[in-house]
Amino acid sequence: MMKACVTATVYCLPEALLKNEDLAAKFGDWTADKIFEKTGIHERHIADVNECASDLAVLAGKKLLDQELCTREEVDFLLLCTQTPDYFLPTTACLVQDRLGLRTTCGALDFNLGCSGFVYGLGLAKGLIETGQARNILLITAETYSKFIHENDKSVRTIFGDGAAATLVQAVSLDGNLSIEAIGPFVYGTDGRGAENLIVPAGGMRQKDLVESAGPSRDAFGNERTSANLYMNGAEIFNFTLRTVPASVNQLLEKLQMHFEDFDWIVFHQANQYMLDHLQKKLRIPKERFVISMEQTGNTVSSSIPIALADLASTGRLKSGQRVMLVGFGVGYSWAATVICWRAGC
Amino acid sequence: MANENDLFSHLEQILEMNPGTLQINQNVRELKTWDSLKLLEVIAFADSELHVELDAESLSKCGTVGDIVSLLSASVRSQQSGNR
Numbered sequence: 001m002m003k004a005c006v007t008a009t010v011y012c013l014p015e016a017l018l019k020n021e022d023l024a025a026k027f028g029d030w031t032a033d034k035i036f037e038k039t040g041i042h043e044r045h046i047a048d049v050n051e052c053a054s055d056l057a058v059l060a061g062k063k064l065l066d067q068e069l070c071t072r073e074e075v076d077f078l079l080l081c082t083q084t085p086d087y088f089l090p091t092t093a094c095l096v097q098d099r100l101g102l103r104t105t106c107g108a109l110d111f112n113l114g115c116s117g118f119v120y121g122l123g124l125a126k127g128l129i130e131t132g133q134a135r136n137i138l139l140i141t142a143e144t145y146s147k148f149i150h151e152n153d154k155s156v157r158t159i160f161g162d163g164a165a166a167t168l169v170q171a172v173s174l175d176g177n178l179s180i181e182a183i184g185p186f187v188y189g190t191d192g193r194g195a196e197n198l199i200v201p202a203g204g205m206r207q208k209d210l211v212e213s214a215g216p217s218r219d220a221f222g223n224e225r226t227s228a229n230l231y232m233n234g235a236e237i238f239n240f241t242l243r244t245v246p247a248s249v250n251q252l253l254e255k256l257q258m259h260f261e262d263f264d265w266i267v268f269h270q271a272n273q274y275m276l277d278h279l280q281k282k283l284r285i286p287k288e289r290f291v292i293s294m295e296q297t298g299n300t301v302s303s304s305i306p307i308a309l310a311d312l313a314s315t316g317r318l319k320s321g322q323r324v325m326l327v328g329f330g331v332g333y334s335w336a337a338t339v340i341c342w343r344a345g346c
Numbered sequence: 347m348a349n350e351n352d353l354f355s356h357l358e359q360i361l362e363m364n365p366g367t368l369q370i371n372q373n374v375r376e377l378k379t380w381d382s383l384k385l386l387e388v389i390a391f392a393d394s395e396l397h398v399e400l401d402a403e404s405l406s407k408c409g410t411v412g413d414i415v416s417l418l419s420a421s422v423r424s425q426q427s428g429n430r
Contacts, residue, residue, distance in 0.1 A: 029378070038383050155382050220375065220406070221382050235385040235402035242393050274383065278390045 002171035004129035004137075005182035005344045006122070008069050011165040011307045012059040013045035013297065018146075018157070027154045035158055036295075040273025044161030044298035047144040053082045054095045056164035057142035061100045064166040070136045072101050077134040078108040079124055081117035081302045083331070084144040085110060096140065107134065114198070115269040115330025117141055117302030118165075119186070119338050122326070125169040126183045135171040140164060141302035145230060148200050150216060152224035156232050159272055161298030165306035174344060182344035185255050187248045187337040194333035197236040202227035240333050241275055246283055249327060252337045260285050263339070264322035265312060269329055270294040270304035302328070309342075318342055353415045356395070360387045361411075370412040392418060398425045 020032035020042055036042055047056065057080060065072055078100075080093035093108035102108075107128075113120050121139045128134040142164035149156050174180050202210050207227065216224040225231055245268070253259065260266060266289050268276055273292060280290045293308035300307055305326050312318035320343040329335035358368045362379045374380045385405055392400040398421040408414045 029381075223382075233402065234382050235389060235405060238386050238389050239399055239402050242389075242399065274386055274390070278394070282394065 002129065002132075002135070003174050003180070003182050003344075004122075004126040004169050005172040006309075006340050007168045007170050007172075007343050008064060008067055009165060009167040009306045009310045009313065010060060010063045010067070011163055011303060011310050012056060012063055013161070013163045014047045014051055014056065016046045016048055017043045018046050018161075019043045023154070023158055038274065039158055039298075040276075040292065040294055041158065041161075041298045042295050044146075045163055046146045047162040051144070052086045053080075053084050053142040053144055053164070054086045054092050054099070056144070056162065057082075057092070057096045057140045057166070058099045060142070060164040060166035061096060061138060061140055064138065064168055065100070069168055070170065073103055074136045075100075075102050075138050076106055077125075077128055077137045078102060078106060079121050079137060079139045080108070080110045081113055081121050081139075081141040082110060082143060083112055083114050083301070084142075084147055085112075092142075100138075102138075113334055114143075114301045114332070115271065115304070116328035116332065116334040116336045118167075118305045119326050119328040119336035120188070120334075121167075121302075122169065122183050122338055122340065123186050123188070123336065129169065129171045137169040139167045139169055141167075141306060143301040143303055145301055148228075148230040150223075150225040150229040152216070153229065155219075155221065155223045155234065156230050159232075159299050160230075161300050163297055163300040163303045163307060165303040165310065167306050167309075172344065180341070180344070181339070182341045184338055185252070187251045187255070189244060189248055189333075189335040191240070191244075191333040194236065194240050197233040197240070197333075198231070198331040200228065200230050237271075237330065238275060241271070241279070241329055242282070244333070244335050245279055245327060245329050248329075248335055248337045249283060249325070252325070252339070256339065260289065260325075262323065263289060263325045265289055265291055265318065265324045266327075267291045267293075267305055267308045267312075267324060268327045270297075270308060271299055271330060301330075313342070320344075350415050350419055353418050354411070356391055357388070357411055357414060360384065360391060368411060370410070370415070372411045373409055374411060374414065375409070388414060388418075392421060396422050398422055
């Protein structure tokens with residue numbers, strides 16, 4: 001029986017940079033060093049006005065295919081996670097299929113998730129492979145949140161960056177040992193009561209047009225936004241994280257009858273460093289196994305976990321056969337946790 | 347630990363104020379060090395040191411340092427009475 005396995009992941013980032021120095025010059029109240037101290041971020045990559053999710057997805061996809069672990073013709077399914085599609089329709093994955101030159105007998109779909117998207121994507125890929133529907137899946141996360149962000153909203157401009165990651169999930173034989181999983185088990189969670197705490201209110205079908213005629217509103221911290229811009233209630237999100245992440249991680253450990261020391265790496269969604277540091281201490285995760293990887297990218301939403309994995313792999317720290325816990329959480333609210341055995345059976 | 351003097355001292359540290367310089371009736375929004383990340387720091391303090399979840403909406407409505415101290419105290423009392 002074939003099992004789904006993560007065999008490679010790469011990423012690409014837009015060229016334009018938003019550095020702490022740029023933010024310090026614009027907003028004035030924080031120095032560049034202070035911004036880094038508070039966020040753990042030096043710079044974020046920002047998509048050009050004409051650069052969309054499909055463009056980043058194609059770049060990442062090409063980079064992955066250049067590794068020649070599988071040919072274009074062998075890719076039989078494309079999963080694209082994005083909350084900033086090129087169009088409402090058609091599906092952005094269809095555009096990416098065409099531009100990557102994937103075969104027309106390849107399945108392709110978009111799914112709309114943010115910070116939990118990569119882990120959900122692994123669940124979808126595992127389902128497709130282990131039910132015999134696919135063998136070589138391109139799981140791409142591509143996000144351009146910057147296009148939602150008001151230029152005078154410091155709260156989110158300091159945090160979010162754009163980027164795309166492409167991950168190859170392949171069917172592998174694990175020598176007939178059905179008790180070994182190369183991906184899984186999974187813990188999933190959803191709580192729509194948190195919907196309004198990370199939201200772009202206007203532009204979708206619920207509110208197609210802006211209602212403000214007097215321009216953007218300003219919050220208590222001086223951040224400006226319209227209903228077409230990203231709004232994030234950081235305090236509510238933090239409370240959600242503190243409620244759900246420890247519980248879901250413990251649920252995963254319980255399923256596996258394992259402890260943190262049984263994992264080579266623990267990669268959480270790279271939301272912001274302050275939150276990650278707090279979670280690491282709260283859960284008593286060994287610091288040397290807990291990955292922080294956002295200095296040069298910021299929070300890239302669904303791409304943050306695969307970007308961290310790619311950096312671990314490209315620097316030689318992530319080795320074949322190593323066990324990695326992945327935990328995504330955020331917008332929705334939505335969360336998911338899983339374990340992968342990197343390049344198992346390869 | 348829910349002694350209001352201790353809570354006040356911890357808030358002094360979170361707000362990056364020198365000991366003895368913060369007043370209980372200080373409007374936090376007038377402090378240069380008050381920003382959206384300070385909300386996270388207060389929540390983190392409540393979580394790690396007091397083991398309570400601080401209601402984010404109530405915290406955002408706090409005007410003075412005293413309001414935050416009262417909210418922290420009330421959260422601890424509520425937790426303790428819930429545990430009985």
